[in-house]
Amino acid sequence: MTSPMTTPAAPAQTVDELVEELEARFDDLDLGRIRAWKAAAPGRIAVGCLPVFAPREVIWAAGALPVFVRGGGDRIETIRGDAFYQSYICHLPRSTLELGLLGHLDALDGLIFPNTCDVVRNLSGVWQGTFPQHFVRFIDPPQSAEPASAAAYLHHELTAMYRDLCARTGREPAPDHLVRAIGEYGEAMRAATELSDARRARPWDLPIDEVYLLRRAADQLPPLEWAALCRAYLAAAYRRGNKPEDRVRVCLVGAFCEQPPRPLLRAAEKAGCYVVDDDLTVGVEPGGPAPDLAVDGDPMAAIVHAWLRATRPSAVRFDEHASAGRALVARVHACGADGVLFAAPSFCDPALLDQPRLTRVLDAEGIPYTAFKYAENTGQFQAIREQAGTFADSVKLWGTA
Amino acid sequence: MTKPVASGTASVEKEPSMQAQKELLAGYFAGLARAREERRPVVYTFVPGNLVELMTAFDVAPVYPEVNALQSAMRQRSSGFIREAERSGHSEDVCSYVKCDLGMLAKGNVGPTGESIPPPDLLLLSFTGCFTFMKWFELLREEYKCEVAMLHVPYVGDGVVTDAMRAYVVEQLQREVIPKLEKVTGRRLDLDRLRELLVRSRRAEEDLAAVFRAARHRPSPIDAYFGGVYYIGPIFTSFRGSEDACRYYAQLRGEVEARMAAGHGPITPDGTLTEEKYRLVIEGPPNWTSFRDFWKIFYDEGAVAVASTYTQVGGSYERGFRHDPSRPLESLADYCLSCYTNLPLPQRSQILADMVRDYEADGFVIHSVKSCNSFSAGQLHMLREVERLTGVPGGFIESDLVDARYYGQANIKNRVESYLQMLGARRADASLRAPVAAVADRPRYHLPVVTP
Numbered sequence: 001m002t003s004p005m006t007t008p009a010a011p012a013q014t015v016d017e018l019v020e021e022l023e024a025r026f027d028d029l030d031l032g033r034i035r036a037w038k039a040a041a042p043g044r045i046a047v048g049c050l051p052v053f054a055p056r057e058v059i060w061a062a063g064a065l066p067v068f069v070r071g072g073g074d075r076i077e078t079i080r081g082d083a084f085y086q087s088y089i090c091h092l093p094r095s096t097l098e099l100g101l102l103g104h105l106d107a108l109d110g111l112i113f114p115n116t117c118d119v120v121r122n123l124s125g126v127w128q129g130t131f132p133q134h135f136v137r138f139i140d141p142p143q144s145a146e147p148a149s150a151a152a153y154l155h156h157e158l159t160a161m162y163r164d165l166c167a168r169t170g171r172e173p174a175p176d177h178l179v180r181a182i183g184e185y186g187e188a189m190r191a192a193t194e195l196s197d198a199r200r201a202r203p204w205d206l207p208i209d210e211v212y213l214l215r216r217a218a219d220q221l222p223p224l225e226w227a228a229l230c231r232a233y234l235a236a237a238y239r240r241g242n243k244p245e246d247r248v249r250v251c252l253v254g255a256f257c258e259q260p261p262r263p264l265l266r267a268a269e270k271a272g273c274y275v276v277d278d279d280l281t282v283g284v285e286p287g288g289p290a291p292d293l294a295v296d297g298d299p300m301a302a303i304v305h306a307w308l309r310a311t312r313p314s315a316v317r318f319d320e321h322a323s324a325g326r327a328l329v330a331r332v333h334a335c336g337a338d339g340v341l342f343a344a345p346s347f348c349d350p351a352l353l354d355q356p357r358l359t360r361v362l363d364a365e366g367i368p369y370t371a372f373k374y375a376e377n378t379g380q381f382q383a384i385r386e387q388a389g390t391f392a393d394s395v396k397l398w399g400t401a
Numbered sequence: 402m403t404k405p406v407a408s409g410t411a412s413v414e415k416e417p418s419m420q421a422q423k424e425l426l427a428g429y430f431a432g433l434a435r436a437r438e439e440r441r442p443v444v445y446t447f448v449p450g451n452l453v454e455l456m457t458a459f460d461v462a463p464v465y466p467e468v469n470a471l472q473s474a475m476r477q478r479s480s481g482f483i484r485e486a487e488r489s490g491h492s493e494d495v496c497s498y499v500k501c502d503l504g505m506l507a508k509g510n511v512g513p514t515g516e517s518i519p520p521p522d523l524l525l526l527s528f529t530g531c532f533t534f535m536k537w538f539e540l541l542r543e544e545y546k547c548e549v550a551m552l553h554v555p556y557v558g559d560g561v562v563t564d565a566m567r568a569y570v571v572e573q574l575q576r577e578v579i580p581k582l583e584k585v586t587g588r589r590l591d592l593d594r595l596r597e598l599l600v601r602s603r604r605a606e607e608d609l610a611a612v613f614r615a616a617r618h619r620p621s622p623i624d625a626y627f628g629g630v631y632y633i634g635p636i637f638t639s640f641r642g643s644e645d646a647c648r649y650y651a652q653l654r655g656e657v658e659a660r661m662a663a664g665h666g667p668i669t670p671d672g673t674l675t676e677e678k679y680r681l682v683i684e685g686p687p688n689w690t691s692f693r694d695f696w697k698i699f700y701d702e703g704a705v706a707v708a709s710t711y712t713q714v715g716g717s718y719e720r721g722f723r724h725d726p727s728r729p730l731e732s733l734a735d736y737c738l739s740c741y742t743n744l745p746l747p748q749r750s751q752i753l754a755d756m757v758r759d760y761e762a763d764g765f766v767i768h769s770v771k772s773c774n775s776f777s778a779g780q781l782h783m784l785r786e787v788e789r790l791t792g793v794p795g796g797f798i799e800s801d802l803v804d805a806r807y808y809g810q811a812n813i814k815n816r817v818e819s820y821l822q823m824l825g826a827r828r829a830d831a832s833l834r835a836p837v838a839a840v841a842d843r844p845r846y847h848l849p850v851v852t853p
Contacts, residue, residue, distance in 0.1 A: 086799060088494070088771040089778050115556055118532045118774035124558055125746025126782045138558020138745070142569075143528060143535065144551055149572035153555070156565040318528075318551055319539050347494045349774060353536040356490035357543050373494075 015210075015236040018229075022213035025220075029075060029099065031107040034220060037065060038107065043170045045109040050096070050123070051257040052282050052316050053114035053141045057291060057303050058158050060223070061181035062165035062173070067108060068219035068283060071095040074261040074377045076102070084126060090347040091375045092258040093123045100131055109168065110135025112161075116257060116316050117350050135168065137161055143318040147308055154304045162300070178299035182291045188223035191230040193286040196277075198234055200335045203249070203274035204242040206234075208265045218284040248395045249337045252278035253328065253358070254344035254351040256315065260374050267381040268341060272392030277335040279314075287312045315350035324354065325361025332367055338395050341388065342371035368400045414672050418653040425635055425645055427514065434516035436462040442522040442585045445541065448715045450529025450554050450737035452578065454598040454642040454724070459586045463639045464518060466537065470501040472513035474689035474803035482508065483804055497772040497804035499537045506544060521547050522585045525578065529554040530714070530742030531775040550581035554737040560748050562738045570734035592729065598642035599726035605636055608650035610718045615657045616707040617760055620677035622660035624667040626706030627696040630687060637715030669700040678703030679821055682756045684710045684749075684783070685768040685776050690805040698814045702821050708756040710749070713741035720752070742775045750783045754790035764824045766796040766817070771807050794827070796820035 025033065031046075038044045047059050048069040059066040072078065072095030081098035099105050111134060113124035124138045139157055142150035166173045195214065199206045214233055218226045252268070256279040268275060282288070289306035296302035313324040332340060340362060344351035355371060362369050370391040372384050394400065436443050444461045446452070448468065456463050473479045482504025483497055489507065491500050505511070505518075512518045524547060526538045542549055552573050555566045579590050612632055616625045623629070632653060640646035660666075666674035670693050681699070683706045688695050699706070708719070716722060717739045725732040741749065757765055767784055769777045784795045798816050801807035 084779070084781050086769055086771075086777060086781065089774065093778070113558065115532065115558075119778040121532065121556055121558070122746055122774070122779040125749070126779045128745070128747055129750070129782060129786055138556065140553075140555040140558065142553055144553040144569075144573055144577065146551075146573050146577040149569050149576060150553070152572070153565060153569035315536075316532075318526075318535050318553075320551070322539070322542060324539075344492075349495050349533050350536060352492040352495050353499065353533070353540065355492070357540060359490060360543075373492075 013232060013236060015233065015240060018233050018236055019210055019213065022210070022217055022233075025217055026213050027075060029072070029104045031067070031104065031220070034065065034067060034107045037222075045165075045169055046107055047135070047165065048105060048108040048111040049283070050111065050113050050116065050120050052116050052314065053139065053307070054112065054283050055139070055158055055161065055303060056223075056283075057178065057181040057185050058162050058300075059112075059165060060185070061177040061299075062162055063169035063171040063177075064109070064165050065220070065222065068281070069096060069099075069105065069108075069111065070216075070219065070257075070259050070281070071376050072099050072104075073259055074263075074379065076104075078377065088347055090119055090258055090345050091377060092345070093119055093126070095376060096123065097126065097130065100127070108134070110137065112137045112139060114138075115140040117348070120257070135164070137164070141307055141317075150308055151301070151304050154307065155300055158303060159300055175299050178303070179293060182293060182299055182302060184223040186290065188218065188227045188230075188284075189286060189288070189290055191227035192218070192284065194234060195230055196286045198238075200276050202238070202242075203276050204244045205237050205240045208252075208269050208275040208278075209262045210237070212262065212265055212280060215281040215284055219281065246396065247272050247274045248339060248392045249274050249276045249335065250392075251276070251328070251332055251335065251337045251340045252280065252343055253340055254315070254342050254348070254355070255280050255374075256282040256351070258345035258348065258376050260343055260345075261376060261378055263381055264343075264374055264378060264384060267385040268343075268388045271385045271387075271389035272396075273341070273388055275341070276337055277331055282314065315354045325358050328358055329361060329365050329367065332362075339367060339391065340369035341391070342369060344371070344373055346373045346375055366400070368395050414668050416656045416668065418649060418656050419631070421649050421652060422631060422634060425640060425649060429639055430512055430514040430516050433462055433464060433512070433518060436519045443519045444523045444525050444582075444585075445521040445538075446525040447527050447529070447531070447534050448637050449531065449740045449742055450527040450552075451638070451715065452525065452527060452552070452574075452733055452737075453639055454595055454602055454729075455574075455578070455582065455590075455733065456525070457598055457639075457642050458591060458595040459582045459588060461523075461582070461586060462519070464521065465638055466502040466541070467498045468638055469505060469512055469518065470498045470803050471689045473501055473505060474805075475692055476513050477690070477805075478505075478513065479690060479803040480805050495772075496533045496537075497802055499533060499540070501803045502537070503540060503544075506541075520545055523547060523581060524549045525581075526551045527554065527737060528552060529737045530556070530740050531773075533774070548581055548585055550578045552578050552737070554734075554743065556745075557738055557743055557748075558745050560745050562735065566738055567731060567734045570737060571730045574730050574733065595729050596726040599724040599729055599732065601644065601647050602636075602642045602724040603726070605641065605646040605650040606716065606718045606723050608647075608654040609633070609636055610721075611654050612650070612657050613708070613712065613719045615661050616705075618661045619680075619761075620664065620666045620674075621680065621705050621707045622657050622665055622667060624669070624674075624696075624700075624706050625712060626683040626709035627669075627687065627692075627699070628667055629706070629709055629712040633712050633715060636718075667700075667705055669696065671697070671700070674700055674703065674705065676703050677705050679764065679824055680705055680707045680760065680762045682706070682708045682710075682753060682760065682762045682765040683768060684753055684765065685780065686711045686714075686770055686773060686802055687768065688770070688800045688808050689803050690801075691808050691810060694810055695800075695808075695813070698810075698817050702818060704817075704821055707760040707762055710741055710753065710756075713752075715740065717741060746779045746783055747786075750786040750790065753783065753787045757787065757791045757793055762793070763828065764793055764796060764820065765791075766798065766820065769797065769799045771799070771801045772804065773802060794823065
């Protein structure tokens with residue numbers, strides 16, 4: 001499953017060169033690199049995945065490239081997409097439609113919509129009506145606490161999707177393809193874990209907006225290529241040898257679907273924070289579902305069980321054991337954070353409804369936090385910078401916010 | 402303006418079924434207040450996809466938080482509850498049903514009729530058609546720390562209820578929901594009793610469907626939206642499967658059929674509507690904080706809702722669904738899966754278009770509420786799609802469910818009146834009424850959106 005999509009980063013590349021490449025990829029709204037990947041071999045297709053649940057191994061095993069679609073951010077002006085939504089709906093579906101209507105997503109042969117929330121759910125219907133030429137599949141990952149039924153249902157849904165995709169790529173469905181895809185995404189996950197560990201250890205060498213770019217590259221690169229790119233970046237970033245600054249370490253929580261603009265991430269760090277943990281780009285981050293063939297044997301069952309037993313709570317999964325607050329505290333301790341920045345998109349029910357119960361737990365534990373909202377195309381960062389700066393100063397001075 | 406005929410007194414015209422419905426509701430809240438002393442376990446659940454027959458088979462007392470919220474709003478109590486929830490950290494952006502319920506809880510959980518709502522022994526999360534339900538029950542569980550049963554009803558995203566979906570729901574009923582009900586009640590499920598309840602559900606559902614079908618008559622004897630929300634009350638909540646519900650719906654059907662035979666229009670708070678000028682289909686939930694004012698905007702203009710989608714959120718009886726006692730659990734699963742908000746937007750648009758045609762509506766109005774993404778996200782797309790399918794122009798108005806800050810009487814009145822004037826002008830000029838076959842070839846998506 002190698003491809004000419006990228007040239008694997010040479011070790012000699014400087015971090016600036018790598019970041020420049022990542023920025024070019026991030027700004028490639030027309031998905032030119034994905035077109036090139038498709039053109040390199042017959043039968044290749046690319047399938048978009050809306051946040052959060054994306055069965056990437058299944059798509060990849062079918063010979064299709066999974067591509068996360070996380071909205072247009074601040075890179076496009078949303079005009080036509082706004083005509084689809086009232087003012088009280090979040091921004092992600094608007095810019096996603098704008099991307100589609102402007103032809104930026106033409107490289108994608110289909111989209112998969114998971115049941116992330118009612119907005120993403122309903123976007124699947126809007127998409128079906130607006131882009132009838134697209135293969136559209138809705139997937140409702142089980143929320144049930146009853147594992148046997150949930151496993152059977154998800155297995156059925158993913159198997160059906162796998163067969164559909166194979167019919168489109170012309171590949172014969174086979175367990176071996178799934179096993180190989182699981183292995184390759186496992187390698188990408190190990191690289192993601194190394195990245196996460198490195199950021200916690202040396203955040204002064206790995207600024208959040210660069211790490212973010214690297215993770216966004218994982219949204220659309222074949223897994224082994226991304227793992228190589230990630231390790232090249234780590235090697236180059238370590239060569240920086242920056243000195244630690246007097247900043248507070250924070251977890252960024254709530255930005256798992258609609259993404260904050262990159263300047264917002266920079267503003268948070270420039271205000272005196274090191275973002276050492278976050279839930280940005282959920283779906284490609286370490287700690288996500290990782291199939292284990294040694295446990296499950298049947299590769300599709302391994303993918304299913306990875307989702308069902310994934311322990312990291314998420315605002316879009318039923319918090320069966322009421323453990324989200326405790327898990328956040330554990331994350332704070334694990335990454336050595338001094339506090340939490342809640343950054344939720346405006347009108348995001350899952351993120352915003354979680355905040356009060358999470359902050360109650362943080363209050364009980366004496367962990368400082370502050371909260372702000374954003375939209376993916378927010379253009380004013382001064383207020384957020386001042387808020388994050390005040391938060392960082394108060395934590396440094398008094399240990400609390 | 403077509404003013405309803407005033408009843409001649411200050412009191413609102415009422416038929417016997419209205420009184421019966423009021424008594425049912427009062428009895429329900431009084432029963433809840435007694436649940437503790439009667440040692441009836443209390444189960445909180447939601448309206449769409451509710452399993453009331455199953456709950457009744459266990460003789461538990463069901464509580465519907467969203468019903469409490471809307472009832473509080475109709476009694477002008479929701480604003481205080483919402484403020485209370487926002488003071489405790491909940492965002493202005495999120496669902497006002499949730500905040501109303503949490504605020505009511507913070508203020509002592511005194512229900513809309515002034516009686517205490519008992520705490521739950523079980524939170525039965527029928528996760529059907531609304532993602533926020535899940536977050537809502539996570540919050541309630543923090544407060545109550547009681548048993549929780551999660552019933553995940555898959556969204557019918559591709560428009561087809563599959564055997565796998567049905568099997569998944571049935572298995573959860575067998576392995577999760579029924580065992581939890583058995584645990585909190587200490588009794589086994591009596592399947593024969595469940596079947597008996599479903600027989601009665603079916604009977605009431607048949608009568609309710611006949612009531613809504615009556616709106617095909619000219620003039621319509623009912624308002625299927627503003628009046629319809631009263632009609633659905635018992636069957637969408639705790640009375641489905643009861644003899645009380647059978648009696649109520651038989652009585653209601655009799656009254657409606659008598660009105661139809663007599664050529665009477667619907668009863669409004671200001672009396673019977675004497676001239677039906679506009680027949681409308683309405684999509685979306687109503688505003689509850691100013692319900693009567695909202696309704697008045699329509700009946701003052703002689704506009705009657707002949708069909709609505711909101712009256713299908715707790716069961717698609719107008720489209721033929723009936724509970725089937727011969728396959729009780731499968732039937733409950735089909736009920737949950739087919740509720741209106743569990744359907745994808747293309748089907749929802751088609752349902753609206755079908756209603757416009759079947760009920761010979763002059764137009765359709767989408768009432769979009771800030772609180773409900775399940776309904777609202779994508780409604781502007783539906784507006785255009787239904788226009789394309791029917792050749793009938795739609796109207797679009799916005800407010801909220803139970804947050805009075807988002808209801809603007811003047812703005813909505815202005816929009817509705819303008820829309821109805823446009824329909825009137827269109828009716829007068831036949832050239833504006835393109836045949837449906839002709840409009841089917843129109844470009845599918847014409848932007849920007851133009852709403853009356």
